[in-house]
Amino acid sequence: MRDKILNLTKKRKAVRVIYVSTYIPQKCGIATFTKDVTTAINMLNPYALAEIVAIVKEGEENLEFPREVKYKIQRNNLESYKQAANYINNSGCDVVLIEHEFGIFGGNFGAFAVDFAKMIKKPLIMTCHTIPKEAETGYGKVLKELGKIVCGITVMTKDSQKKLIKSYSVDKKKIAFIPHGTPDIPLSSTENYKKQKGLTGKIVLGSINLISENKGLEYTIEAVAKIIKVYPEIMGVIIGQTHPGVIESEGEKYRNFLKEKVKELGMENNIKFIDKYLSLDDLILWLKTLDFYVTPYLDPEQSSSGALAYAIGAGKICISTPYKYAKENLAKGKGVIVPFRDSEAIATSVLKIWKDKEKMKKIQKKAYEYGRFMTWTNVALQHLDMFELMAKKK
Secondary structure: OOOOOOOOOOOOOOOOEEEEEOOOOOOOHHHHHHHHHHHHHHHHOOOOOOEEEEEEOOOOOOOOOOOOEEEEEEOOOHHHHHHHHHHHHOOOOOEEEEEEOOOOOOOHHHOHHHHHHHHOOOOEEEEEOOOOOOOOOHHHHHHHHHHHHOOEEEEOOHHHHHHHHHOOOOOHHHEEEOOOOEOOOOOOOOHHHHHHOOOOOOEEEEEEOOEOHHHOHHHHHHHHHHHOOOOOOEEEEEEOOEOHHHHHHHOOHHHHHHHHHHHHOOOOOOEEEEOOOOOHHHHHHHHHHOOEEEEOOOOOOOOOOHHHHHHHHOOOEEEEOOOHHHHHHOOOOOOEEOOOOOHHHHHHHHHHHHHOHHHHHHHHHHHHHHHHHHEHHHHHHHHHHHHHHHHOOO
16 A cells, blocks of 8 residues: 655645835834734745835835835825725735824824725725724724724734724724734843943843834933942943934934933933934844843833834843833733833832842743744734635625
């Protein structure tokens, strides 16, 4: 009798997806997220590579986008949305995914997104990066309208899932929880990376963000001023350019305020500003360098944070204010939650943990193990499962 040969030729069905989002080289958290998630999905869906419809604002029309950007929408031009919808409807795509964030779409409170969604004749999914507290006014009203139109919604916290059902009247069968993705970063000692950054012997605390006033970075600076009394070797690093939208409206007002605070506290040797939009490789190198990752954000309703997700995935000791995303993802000993606007609590947490190396290792281990479920490969698989389900509705 002939031996049976193990058949490994069965393939996942290719699903052609068009993503509507900002996109690199735009300096925007959603642009970076879309690049990262589509790169991961392409690895698992190589016969139907991601196609991007990029939303651009005035002055970005001539940006040199990568080849996967097939079409552009002018953010404040409704006719441009109509043309993009026609392009999508006449394409052979199976599913459309809108990466939804307020500030990306034009119209009153981003209402052009609703007009656009109504014109799409393909199965339409939306990723909710922010869910306003009030569902019946302004931005919330726009999101509620979108929730009625789309056939699927992905969220990054269980709290967001509950809020959409309770406050936005979204059918729970539409909603899928998919965590924010992270690179698969090996857990390692910080010492070699500190040496590369010229920080040997330092306790390094910091964050990596597009900088804006709602990040609350002055409380990190004040915390370093308190820690320095016990550990003079503390070094705080504030990494990232000022958010382009903030630059447009008020220039470098907030960064200058932070620098002035450092000067007033006499901490020029203990706070380092890196005014740079990091490449992924350099971002990971900095994550490996940090002992503590601090997000002192001021918006309690913030329901996603790529910066915090990456820090969790790297197994960092994360200290955060209790905004929605942090509360959920740092629960059960995966990090430390401190009150809003409380530099004393940040400093106390750092001092206690640095003295207790066993506790430090336990927090790192819990964060890193949790982060394995958030790697981009796992996130890509979950997206593909949803795409396949939605494609059946064509």
